[in-house]
Amino acid sequence: LAKTTQPISMDSYEGQEVNITCSHNNIATNDYITWYQQFPSQGPRFIIQGYKTKVTNEVASLFIPADRKSSTLSLPRVSLSDTAVYYCLVGESGGGADGLTFGKGTHLIIQP
Amino acid sequence: DSGVTQTPKHLITATGQRVTLRCSPRSGDLSVYWYQQSLDQGLQFLIQYYNGEERAKGNILERFSAQQFPDLHSELNLSSLELGDSALYFCASSRYSGGAPNEQFFGPGTRLTVL
Numbered sequence: 001l002a003k004t005t006q007p008i009s010m011d012s013y014e015g016q017e018v019n020i021t022c023s024h025n026n027i028a029t030n031d032y033i034t035w036y037q038q039f040p041s042q043g044p045r046f047i048i049q050g051y052k053t054k055v056t057n058e059v060a061s062l063f064i065p066a067d068r069k070s071s072t073l074s075l076p077r078v079s080l081s082d083t084a085v086y087y088c089l090v091g092e093s094g095g096g097a098d099g100l101t102f103g104k105g106t107h108l109i110i111q112p
Numbered sequence: 113d114s115g116v117t118q119t120p121k122h123l124i125t126a127t128g129q130r131v132t133l134r135c136s137p138r139s140g141d142l143s144v145y146w147y148q149q150s151l152d153q154g155l156q157f158l159i160q161y162y163n164g165e166e167r168a169k170g171n172i173l174e175r176f177s178a179q180q181f182p183d184l185h186s187e188l189n190l191s192s193l194e195l196g197d198s199a200l201y202f203c204a205s206s207r208y209s210g211g212a213p214n215e216q217f218f219g220p221g222t223r224l225t226v227l
Contacts, residue, residue: 036216038155041200041221041223042218042220042221043114043116043202043204043218043219043220043221044155044202044204044216044218045114045218046215046216046217049215087155100145100157100160100168100170101157101170102147102154102155102156102157103154103155104154105154105155
């Protein structure tokens with residue numbers, strides 16, 4: 001089971017770039033890395049997914065070093081509405097429960 | 113709106129009772145996932161179905177069961193309810209059979225309160 005470790009909480013200010021790092025030391029060859037965002041009393045929402053190097057979409061970037069033992073979610077110029085819990089998941093494409101373990105996530109608080 | 117619907121939105125019942133939660137996936141999605149979220153346990157994966165077949169199993173209690181019907185909607189049955197079963201229950205759907213890579217779309221959840 002590819003266990004992940006994230007900071008319990010982080011805080012930042014509007015307009016700043018926020019980087020949340022996830023450790024997954026025993027990631028397997030077939031494992032992908034996926035990040036979700038969750039607001040209170042709502043279901044999680046997919047942010048980004050990657051396998052190696054860097055992935056970027058309209059809301060975030062995901063940096064994955066060559067050894068893939070960690071990954072960093074980067075949120076550019078955050079706003080108050082980015083206050084949420086962010087989950088890092090690691091799991092393989094072949095199925096199984098590993099890629100569906102959300103853990104406790106990182107509670108990001110953005111201040112004005 | 114994710115396209116995933118869940119009913120009911122709220123459910124209040126007593127200990128020892130049985131309830132059924134319903135989920136309709138997004139159009140075209142074959143996989144359905146069930147999750148339980150309580151304050152102290154975070155978001156726990158319960159079970160996944162793909163096109164009617166059980167695909168993956170997480171921390172689902174024996175008192176809980178689920179199924180996916182031919183029209184792809186799914187039901188989660190919770191029996192002999194205990195106070196500790198009070199939680200938000202989320203359903204998610206996706207197009208793929210694997211755990212990853214694929215994007216799960218979550219419904220609004222059913223808030224279960226056991227008194």
